[in-house]
Amino acid sequence: MNQTLETLLQHRSIRSFTDTVLTEEQINIIVEAAQMASTSSYMQAYSIIGVTDLEKKKELADITGQSYVKDNGHLFIFCADLYRHQILASDLQKQDMIQNIENTEHFLVSSIDASLAAQNGAIAAESMGLGMCYIGSIRNNIERVDQLLQLPEHVIPLFGMVVGYPNKQTEQKPRLPKQAVYHVNSYNKEQSGDLRSFDHTIQDYYKSRKQNARLDSWTDQMIRRFSHPMRMDVSDFVQSKGFNKR
């Protein structure tokens, strides 16, 4: 097994960091790796905001409810970005280009571009011995995050990524059985056996892990997650910024 596969297969999210900040060189490598990810039709429809301002980090930690959003080696916010494309359209006064930029197809393109870039950055960080964790909970108050980072129209924050030197190692979390996730030629709807066996796996994992042991299953977690309306404002927000309009 090569070193890269080892890095990929050893992944675990890190949520506690020493207070060593990343060097400029480390940040540059992470950004450069992110930029080298594939991009849909060369659009490069994303931007990354590095947040170093302590007041902003504090407020982001409040929004997300996660202290490590403030206390880490570096905080990146990944954004879907069609601003550069919109400038071209505005300069040419082409209204039909704007309509195209604002459709669901390009909401998808920009979200996918940002995610591919982010994952390259994550792998780059982990290959250098750093730990990382994505922060989807910036969408707890996506409008406020948007204001904090002064994002123009056609740019929206999608998720954060904290990076730093791990303060403690964590255990690796099991994944769904391969056959529930990987299908051949057509989708296999018969997954209930796999989900039951996964629930047993994950119950054992939660019961036996060294930190934060608890009684829980994947099914119970998902039911809790979806039982209350969550981030219902994301839809109106993204449309107000010129994404996902139809």
Place this chain on the structure above:
Amino acid sequence: MNQTLETLLQHRSIRSFTDTVLTEEQINIIVEAAQMASTSSYMQAYSIIGVTDLEKKKELADITGQSYVKDNGHLFIFCADLYRHQILASDLQKQDMIQNIENTEHFLVSSIDASLAAQNGAIAAESMGLGMCYIGSIRNNIERVDQLLQLPEHVIPLFGMVVGYPNKQTEQKPRLPKQAVYHVNSYNKEQSGDLRSFDHTIQDYYKSRKQNARLDSWTDQMIRRFSHPMRMDVSDFVQSKGFNKR
């Protein structure tokens, strides 16, 4: 520089493959690496369809207009997948859970989950000496791809990934200047100088590259891309499958 960074920074899309098919072991490693990517709140809201059926590959090559969608080492289709979560809701007869599953927030979550997984798969493939290319053009006829793969409600195809042994090496495509993509603490809207200098870079690249040399710039490409309405049916399609409803 470690081996993983070298892999990340050496990326170029490969669009021509020898006729050697991937081994089961290679496919398993790619899927396993994909599964180890981070996933939002442990949702694992994606599925991967491996396509080996030649008739299906032919039709997908027609839809995408790319012959290498048929001729490659292996073809993966990455899907946003909330089907497993919807089963839980249906079993519990919880209508409010369905509404939550179908909102824009979880359209984003599942698209991001699928993309993070895909990029891990891409890096795993490249680390083993394979080449790859994403195929966004399956969305040229997303409804037909959905039928071909027999995807149930709450599963949609997002993009393909072809993997195989490169038939010829390609040159690496330049990226936007770092300062256009990476911002510190707030978004920098002053990018027109960067875009102009990038246009010069990319004009030189297209003029001098060994295969398919042409006169073109990034700006011109983007204007062409956005000048005609594109995949305007994606919006209705994803809603018809139970995604992005509000």
